[in-house]
Amino acid sequence: MARNETPRNASEYEQFAAEWQRRRKDGDRGAANWLLEPAGLPVDATALMQTLRVLGEITQDPTFAAARVALAGHGLVDADGKWKRHAILASELARDVCGAIADAIAAGVPERQAFAEAAVTLNVKAASFEAAVKRVRLLYQAYKAV
Structure with a gap:
């Protein structure tokens, strides 16, 4: 349409x-x-992804890599490494x-x-x-x- x-x-x-x-004055408006709303996240997505990568290298803990995969898998980060507007x-x-x-x-x-x-x-x-x-x-x- x-x-x-x-x-x-x-x-x-x-x-x-x-x-x-009619509902404009409702208390739960x-x-x-x-x-x-766009996600009001206080950290830059690119910096977070890089930090998780470095922490994974330093600690050799696979959960840091898993966190990076989860961020991408949930569609929170765009192809440029920025937070998606509608995360x-x-x-x-x-x-x-x-x-x-x-x-x-x-x-x-x-x-x-x-x-x-x-x-x-x-x-x-x-x-x-x-x-x-x-x-x-x-x-x-x-x-x-x-």
């Missing part, structure tokens, strides 16, 4: 938008935003959310509507409803690229 295409059932999309607006996709919960969106789309729900429903269900905090939907869409696109 093209980005600017209207969902087949625009009224449902509008209902999601109204529900999102944005509780699921950790699913949408959160290593979380089973994040993959489950994206899987539910994929299931809805496969069942015929328009993408935009599926993202809108997820934005409401997750109570995504954003400047606007469209921004909340966009955040969910970007996470889903990263999920599909993995």
Whole structure:
């Protein structure tokens, strides 16, 4: 579906938008935003991978090599050795959310509507409803690229 295409059932999309607006003042607003944020990791991924390699050489302990393999295996690091923006996709919960969106789309729900429903269900905090939907869409696109 093209980005600017209207969902087949625009009224449902509008209902999601109204529900999102209604929930704007909820105390738990944005509780699921950790699913949408880039990982705020305090260490450079390249430096960490190099440190693990050197520690493995010094100690001859294979668990350091295993840690490097785990970082790569979980898809946390990109080909350039940098943290992936959506490293959160290593979380089973994040993959489950994206899987539910994929299931809805496969069942015929328009993408935009599926993202809108997820934005409401997750109570995504954003400047606007469209921004909340966009955040969910970007996470889903990263999920599909993995």
